[in-house]
Amino acid sequence: MRRIVTATAVALALAAQVAPAATAAQHPSATDGIWRTDGYGTVLSLRDGTLQEYQTTAVSCLKGDSARRTAPGTYTTSDDTVLTVRAQGDRASLRADGDVGSRTLRRVPALPDACAHETAKDSLTAFDVFWQTFEENYPFFAAKGVDWHKARDQYRPAVHAGTTPDELYAVLGKMVEPLHDAHVSVRDGARRSYQVRPGTVVPSGTLDAEVKKFIVERDLKDARNVQDFAQGRITYADLPGGQGYLRISGFAGYTEEGTYAAELAELDRALDTALGRRRTQPPTGLIIDLRINGGGSDALGLHIAERLTDTPYLAYSKRARNDPADPTRHTRPQPAYVTPAQGTRYTGPVAVLTGGSTFSAGETFTQALLDRPGRTVRIGQPTQGVFSDVMVRKLPNGMSFGLPNEEFLTRSGRTFDGPGIPPHLTEPVFTKEEFDKRKDSAFDRAVNVLRNPLRDAEVTRMPGT
16 A cells, blocks of 8 residues: 555665665674564564665564665665665664655664574465464554454454465454454455454545545536546535635555655655645635545545645654554654645645544544644545555565554543544435435535535534644
8 A cells, every 4th residue: 555666666666775785784783783672573684785675573573574774774675665764873773765754763782582593384374373462562552442362262263274374364364353452453465354344434546536536426426627537536616605625635645656755755846736836826715625535645635735834743653563462552642743845835714524434644634633733624424534654564475464563642632543543523324315416515515614614513613633
């Protein structure tokens, strides 16, 4: 869900970096050594121009992804993601291009003992690695009302060394189903199982296309300047009353190249059209429609927020679970600030449309607008309730899985994992009744709120977040 790159782009990048990479590999770097992340269950080996990830638990050590050094302190993965490592003595930080925040590293003398031998590949070992990874990293068992130890006692007797991959896939899927966490998944080849919050719908490409067609034909039928950007992931239109309408169906997949720099440039092209650089006057109000949004890069959401303010403010703080034995212990929260962007900005009233199909980066962007200076109202339904980056982990039998391990905190320390961010004004979102009657109550409410802000008494009683 993060990045897609073409074969041509990869070839060009590799060709441009062959010489420096070869030179870098010949000389030791200040970052060389073995490093353990604070949280994230990861150990990194940096040596001979290569960064190698090891995914660790108390019962396992499995090789993860790798990257090659392309400049001092800079490593590039096979999908062209740039990693920056900055070291000072026995401490270091790791940051991926386009990520919000960094990971703290501590130098350790050697790889864990478990990394010295190959992990068994049978289904029972895979089960134990899966269970232990959640046990050490998942922060939300108590909030979800799930007894993870009881789950192990229930499902482990059904698994043995001869359990087939199909049977194990079914067992693992059933074990995590009660979490109803869209950032929890089990993968086996092309198969992927996961659960969303009850009563919500996954923002699939089919649903996105259906909703977009409905919006264009119904909500934008009298609009001007209707334009698509970012390979159709972003739509902008000028509404008849002077408001602007900005629909964002994701924070990834904006370009064929897929690098963060290319995605950011395409986003800015859309924002220049929507917010003023390429128009004679700014909109009188702005509707941001996130009701079908599959997530992507949190940093792109922050970038939009930076175009919507003249005053710096805290978007959120991010922390990760970091004690395998205590789910209440976390890394030090890293604040993420919204800093006014240079160039054209819009600081007028904003109406944000959300629903249960607002996922992940669509939610962190919504959270980044909670304390936005100026008038911002949320309309629709609560978001999905999944904010963390996804830890993608491997199993020794070749299967893989994903789980969250982070929390996004408001200024007051509140999180919205599980129930999602609530709206100020509740309206139905793309229900069968709305479609059948050609209604879009949330959109109409947004237009009215922006057009007549003092006439909607509910807005003056908006609940705090």
